[in-house]
Amino acid sequence: MENFKRRHSKLINSSRLLYQEYSDVVLNKAIQSQKRVDSFTEDIESSFPSSPRLRRKVLSPQDSYLQRLSVSSNASLWQDIPMIRGSRMLLNMSRDEQKLQEAKFELIMSEASYLRSLNVAVDHFQRSAELQAMLTNQERQWLFSRLHDVRDVSASFLFDLEEKFEEDMFTFHVCDVALKHAPEFRRVYLPYVTNQTYQEQTFQRLLNGNAGFQQVLERLESDPVCQRLSLKSFLILPFQRITRLKLLLQNILKRTRPGSEEEVQATQAYDALEKLIKDCNENVQRMKSTEELIYLSQKIEFECKIFPLISQSRRLVKCGELTALDFNTLSPKWKVTTRPIYLHLFNDCLLLSRPKEGGRFVVFDHAAFSDVRGEKCEMKLHGTNKNVFRLFLLQNYQRKRVEFLFRTETHSEKLRWISALAPPRGELDLLECPDAPQVQCIKTYKARENDELALEKADIIMVMQYSNDGWMEGVKLSDRERGWFPSEHVELISSKQARQKNLKEEQRVKNAKQQVFCKK
The missing domain is CATH 2.30.29.30 (Pleckstrin-homology domain (PH domain)/Phosphotyrosine-binding domain (PTB))
Structure with a gap:
């Protein structure tokens, strides 16, 4: 991280959208893509994972593509790059190979958007002299934790991704870069996510009991640089990004050629992120449980x-x-x-x-x-x-x-x-439930009780049972987490072929992990 200041991303301004809106647009497109599969109307162009599109500027053809993107208002598809579009190599690629490159390019572009939002979070909010004056040292620590470290790690990660991309725009790799940065992800994300409970409590306490904090926050949030987004939306970005990064790696893994070196790298990177998220969740749950037990011990008598x-x-x-x-x-x-x-x-x-x-x-x-x-x-x-x-x-x-x-x-x-109250269940074998209903999340749901399942847009859930008053119990295909959620946040996947495709893709990930980690 010593040379961080000398590293400047060429993609940081590739879109006017901050990550909050960028991510929402991409997830909405993923939802629409699943719907097209469900209705059998998916076509080649619309099947590619796409990025938010805005009006383009006319740029000089001699500029490198990254330089062109850095002053463009458009976050484009990989196939839209002038050097790629219409090239013989693109024409010789299979549809699956093109999808793989689009999936990798999406990881790069989304990291650029994420870093742009982190810059706003750190430079505009965390380093605001006005806001600093309203907080004690402990409140600063609880509210922002190590957000600047998260930003620095993202900048280094994006720089290495860009270098890989510029080396070979046609067959660039990203999973080896993600695997290389996995220890740094763990170093900064684990303490940041673990601090979540204190962060939420501190933010709510300041919002309800500190009039000066409220006034300063309103002024900061009204600045055009925030694009009408709240401080809270910036503070939760690392939680959202680390989960999204795992899913992006999973999407790449599903499209790699079985037995290839790229499949091995994708599997290892995905596994590293999966373990990190599991450890983050366990730390958060442990802290929450300890606080609940301390509170209950004061309320319970025998x-x-x-x-x-x-x-x-x-x-x-x-x-x-x-x-x-x-x-x-x-x-x-x-x-x-x-x-x-x-x-x-x-x-x-x-x-x-x-x-x-x-x-x-x-x-x-x-x-x-x-x-x-x-x-x-x-x-x-x-x-x-x-x-x-x-x-x-x-x-x-x-x-x-x-x-x-x-x-x-x-x-x-x-x-x-x-x-x-049921006895503990073993891990569900998805292939044993080929006819089980599946739904797709169309509206984010934050779990309110311990037996509920938090959902993000585009999550696919296998439904185990449902009530007559609008609740479902299900298992997320991506991580096998089980819990209850309101049915108004999801839509039914009616096509049997679409459900089988979802199960096949998840089994593909499981098989890849077994091949990589069970080799003698």
Whole structure:
């Protein structure tokens, strides 16, 4: 990083769009591409992953393409490069080979747009003297973390990508560059993403309780350089980019020739990013879980056998208040009485409590997670007792078997509790579910509860079950993450051929990893 200041990207101004809008345009095009596959109307030109198009300027033909792009208002397709368009080499390329080069060019162009946004985040916001004056040293650290380091790593990465591209515009490689920079990605992204909880809390606290911060922020965000985008949209860029970079590498991997050196490099780079994202998510989850446990330990008291609540390996899976139904079998009409019970389901145990005022809980029973079962209830109950399920404690803290009948407010809550209480599942073999429904995300969804699935535009999800009130449980094909999400954020993929194509592509990635990492 010592020579960072001497490195200047030629692509940094290749588009007027900042990464937030650039990414949105590209993802919308990916959604449309999937729809074309779904409706069997995909054509050669529209199938290429494309970049946002703006009006072009007339440029001197003797300039290099990167120099031309640096003063152009258009982020173009690889096939639009004058040297490429109409060339014999392009004409001799197969459609798949052309798609591979477009996928690699998309990675370069998107990194340029990302760096442009990072420059705004660092130079306009983080280094603002006005904003600095409103923050303590600790608040600066929590709010911006190591954003300048993230920017420097992106600049170095883009410079090396550009060098590769200029060496050979027809058959340039990018995965070896990504693999080379993977240790630097880990060095800066892991601490930045891990700081997410503190960043969000600090930002919200300043926004709600610091009038000076609000005023300065409004002035900074109104500057044309921000293009009407908020500081928060800049702060979350590293989270979004590291995930997007993994998907771009995955897209390249799917298009490489099996057994080639490029396939090996793409697989290794993809695996490095996948492990980094997994470690980032685990760190965030660990910090969140620790905070939840500390908070709960102050709100919970035990009237039964006490056990220490705070544990490094414990995490909250699901919690909520349910209505317990008790039947008086001595009554000729089986009179039903109800009482509220609050469940705290952790990855290793379940607590059953009576809720009290002030958000406090009195635990009256608990059991190990391995001794808990949730089942659908087949009893036909009248009135409001519709969404019911059975909860079995095969062995509670007194070593007794206990059974409860619970009612939830909605059908989705009933299904979500039964799913959360199910024994741990092994990794899903996608090829064993060829007829399972698939949906595509058309609107980003941020998970609000621990059993929900965060979605980004263009994500493909295999649906495992759905409720009658607009919720689905599914598995993302790209990373096998499982959870619940609102159906209004997705669209059904109706074509069987399109679903099979999606499964085949994901299996292609899995096979490549097995070939590369399981060699003797």
